Amino acid sequence: MATVKPAAGQYFTASVPVLIVGAGACGLTAALACRDAGVEVVLLERDSLATGSTSLSSGMIPACRTAQQAHAGVEDCVALMMADINKKCANQAPAELVEAICAQSGPTIGWLTEEHGIALQLVNDFLYPGHSVARMHAPASRAGADLQAALLQASERSGATLMTDAWVTTLFVAEEGTVKGVRIARPDGTGEAIGCGALILACNGFGGNPAMVAQYIPAMAGAEYFGHRGNQGEAVQWGHALGAATRCMGAYQGHGSVATPHQILVTWALMMEGGIQVNAHGERFSNEHDGYSEQAVRVLDQPGGIAWCVYDGRRHQLGGQFEDYRSACERGAVLQAADTERLAAQMAVPHAALAASIAMTQGERRCPFGRSFTAPALAAPYHAIKVTGALLHTQGGLAVSTKGQVLTDTGKPLPNLYAGGGAAGGLSGEHVWGYLSGNGLLSAVVLGRIAGQAAAYKQCSESQLHTVRMMQRG
Ligand SMILES: Cc1cc2nc3c(=O)[nH]c(=O)nc-3n(C[C@H](O)[C@H](O)[C@H](O)COP(=O)(O)OP(=O)(O)OC[C@H]3O[C@@H](n4cnc5c(N)ncnc54)[C@H](O)[C@@H]3O)c2cc1C
Structure with a gap:
């Protein structure tokens, strides 16, 4: 249980x-920032890896x-990116945050690639809905695991310290709301309290917390729930205890294309490039191009809570660019048939409806x-491929300023608490249909960088703090 305790008398x-x-x-x-x-x-990370x-x-x-x-000749600008995000969420996201994040998106990609050696390619062969x-x-692999591995390597190169098996359970807070430190719990039941000048909450949302x-x-x-189970909503729980405001708690990234029972995400590129979804009656039930997030609810509303992604050999080739798709093929999730009659038989849906x-x-x-x-x-x-709808991650979280500072109900920043990624309220408004593809990692990397810069700047400008070992552990 995430708790907040008085810092007075706490030993770090x-x-x-x-x-x-x-x-x-x-x-x-x-x-890195x-x-x-x-x-x-x-960095304090609850998992071993x-x-x-x-x-x-x-x-x-x-x-x-x-x-x-620029290299690919794609013309884009901050105003166009903002317009796409705002259109998808019907202008329900905080305007100043959308602007700040879009404005910093290009510089952040440049910084990651050029200064930290993280190779990122432009995906130029299909458009995600709404962009x-x-x-x-x-x-290049289009796999988040490779992004995470590259970020971990860059972080290590930069000299940041990563403590794993370090589950943060408690925040120690002084009267005026300054976070003085945290308690971590170790898997073996031990723990310790570590002090800080500033704290950044980057522990994502509450998708792993069924209650x-x-x-919300x-x-x-x-x-x-198809996201990381360790994301238990602690940022929101600590924030509430500190009088922080939350935003967009009903928003989330759903996905209407998770192979079942194989549990593999099937790329929406199949739908964007001509594929369709039909239900157990062989009938289409929606405009697949509205977005994959809202499609989660539509698929769950179909008989048995399932649908079929139907496409052809041309789109099968496209899917092969994605590691997840290749894995779906290897695990037998992908059916193939020479004609609609045989496909309908394999899917056990009425042929006439499927053909139509x-x-x-x-x-x-x-x-x-x-x-x-x-x-x-x-x-x-x-x-x-037989698929179902799933929750990928929650988009609601702590209200933050354009510098990543956590805000109270009155809009005032807490003295030294920052949040980004899924821990912060996102750019998707209040509903599942407001999620524009990529809003998750956009907020993670751009707000992460902004919050890191702001927290570091505060530390530098105040006292040029360096690590102070007050006592050797144990
Ligand atoms: C299947 C899937 C596909 C997706 N595809 C995309 C995509 O292509 N583009 C996109 O923009 N978004 C995508 N998303 C969403 C995206 O993954 C998230 O928005 C993004 O990874 C959030 O980053 P984060 O750093 O906030 O959280 P995470 O990457 O989840 O990191 C949070 C970390 O905090 C740790 N933690 C949690 N609580 C504590 C605690 N109390 N103490 C210590 N550590 C703690 C967790 O163990 C975890 O390692 C996808 C999500 C899923 C599930």
């Missing part, structure tokens, strides 16, 4: 200028005005759900 075994809770994309970028400023920083939801992701980070876009131009930047999901996102209460659904991709038929079929129609051989 060590004290560092900046402590960071969580070593996913947000914590690691915040650590601190080290760039010459400030000592310690730092993986987080970042490792489960596809590693796609949206950003505008990057060198990668006007190609602006996703990802490792909080039921409270009842529509997903019984759904599969596939015929809709020919373009001349009007889609009852408003999708415009402009890509080449599906053609034999066909493929299908």
Whole structure:
């Protein structure tokens, strides 16, 4: 249970200028920013290996005005990126945060690639729903595990200290709201208290906490959670105890395409490039191009809570670019058939309905759900994957300023508490349909860097703190 206790009289075994809770994309970028400023920083990570939801992701980070876009001849700008985010969430995200994050997205990608050696390529062969131009930047493998590995290596090179098996349970706070330190619990039952000049919460959201999901996102209460289970909503619990405000608690990233029972994320590129989803009756039920997040709820609403992704050999080739998709093929999730009749038999859906659904991709038929079929129609051989809807990560969290400072209900920043990534309220408004692809890692890396810079600056300007070992442990 996350708790907040008075700092008065608390003994700390060590004290560092900046402590960071969580070593996913947000914590690691915040650590890099601190080290760039010459400030000592310690990352506290509850797991033995730092993986987080970042490792489960596809590693796609949206950003505008990057060198990668310029090289590919893609014209983009802060205003266009903001417009895409605001359109998707119907202007429900805090305008100043959207602007600050979009403005810093390009510089952050440049900083990660050029100064910290993290190779990120522009994904230029398809567009994710809602993005006007190609602006996703990802490792060549399009695997979040590779992004996380590269960030961990960069963090180690920078001289940041990573403590694993260090579960932060308690914040020690002085009367005026200054965080003086934290308690960590070790798997063997031991623990210690570590002091800090500033604390950055990078411990993501509450997707791994069923009670909080039921409270804030009842529509997903019984759904599969496909993110990192260690993300228990502690940032929000500590924040509430400190009088911090929260934002957008009902928002989340869903996904309408998780292979079942194989539990593998199936890339939405299949849908964006011409694939369709049908239900157990072989019928389409939505405009797949609205977005994969809201599709989670639509799929769960179908008979049996499942749907089928239906596509063809051409899109199968595209899927092969994704490690997850290759893994789905290896594990037998992907059906293949020479014609619609055999495909329907394998899927155990009515053939006439499936054939009619596939015929809709020919373009001349009007889609009852408003999708415009402009890509080449599906053609034999066909493929299908049985999928369900899932919760990927929560987007609601602590209200933060454009510097990543955690804000109280009155809009005043707490003295030395920062948050980013899934720990902070995101850019997706209040609902599942407000999530624009990439909002998760965008907030993680850009807000992580901003929060790291702000926390480091405060430490440098105040007293040039260095690590002060007050007593050797034990
Ligand atoms: C399957 C999947 C695919 C996705 N694909 C994309 C994508 O392509 N693009 C995109 O933008 N987003 C994507 N997302 C969302 C994205 O992964 C997250 O938004 C992002 O990783 C959040 O980064 P983070 O650093 O905030 O959290 P995390 O990466 O989850 O890191 C948080 C860390 O904090 C640790 N922690 C938690 N509590 C404590 C504690 N009390 N003490 C110590 N440590 C603690 C956790 O163990 C974890 O390591 C995807 C998510 C999933 C699940």
